[in-house]
Amino acid sequence: MKVQIECRTAHQNDLDTIAQVWHDSAASSDASPGVVPLAEFRARINIELADAWTLTVALVEGQIVGLLALKIADGVLDQLFVLPSAQRKGVGSLLLKQAMDAMPAGFTLRTASMNTGARSFYERMGLTLVSEGHHPRQGYPICWYGWNVR
Numbered sequence: 001m002k003v004q005i006e007c008r009t010a011h012q013n014d015l016d017t018i019a020q021v022w023h024d025s026a027a028s029s030d031a032s033p034g035v036v037p038l039a040e041f042r043a044r045i046n047i048e049l050a051d052a053w054t055l056t057v058a059l060v061e062g063q064i065v066g067l068l069a070l071k072i073a074d075g076v077l078d079q080l081f082v083l084p085s086a087q088r089k090g091v092g093s094l095l096l097k098q099a100m101d102a103m104p105a106g107f108t109l110r111t112a113s114m115n116t117g118a119r120s121f122y123e124r125m126g127l128t129l130v131s132e133g134h135h136p137r138q139g140y141p142i143c144w145y146g147w148n149v150r
Contacts (some may be wrong), residue, residue: 003060003089007098010055010067015045018057025081031128053078056098057062058091067099068095075149077109096125099147106148113141 010018017145019042058066065086069079077099111118127145133141
């Protein structure tokens with residue numbers, strides 16, 4: 001049976017749940033170099049929303065299971081996270097397609113180099129490795145991927 005997934009713009013009353021989804025998803029990734037406390041995720045959401053984030057949520061049976069944060073003016077997919085229990089059910093693909101629709105001229109994103117699950121997903125979805133480097137704040141190795149960028 002196929003899961004029904006709904007995407008919509010995040011509401012103010014979603015922000016605590018979004019922080020929890022972000023935290024839990026980051027903590028479960030195969031590349032987590034150490035996840036910051038939940039309160040830091042929540043505080044960052046407010047900062048990023050004030051600085052032009054476009055925030056979309058994915059819902060299954062009315063529950064938020066994924067998030068997509070875009071910096072459209074910069075052509076950046078800043079965050080894409082799906083709860084572990086909702087992965088491999090089309091949620092990430094749907095959110096990534098939302099990013100493609102919102103930024104048809106292309107975008108870049110970064111992920112931890114050792115996050116093989118995310119890297120494999122992006123490559124399956126047609127993104128290409130653009131460059132490698134280090135996280136600007138935490139210093140661990142990262143990969144930059146691009147979609148429709150020249």
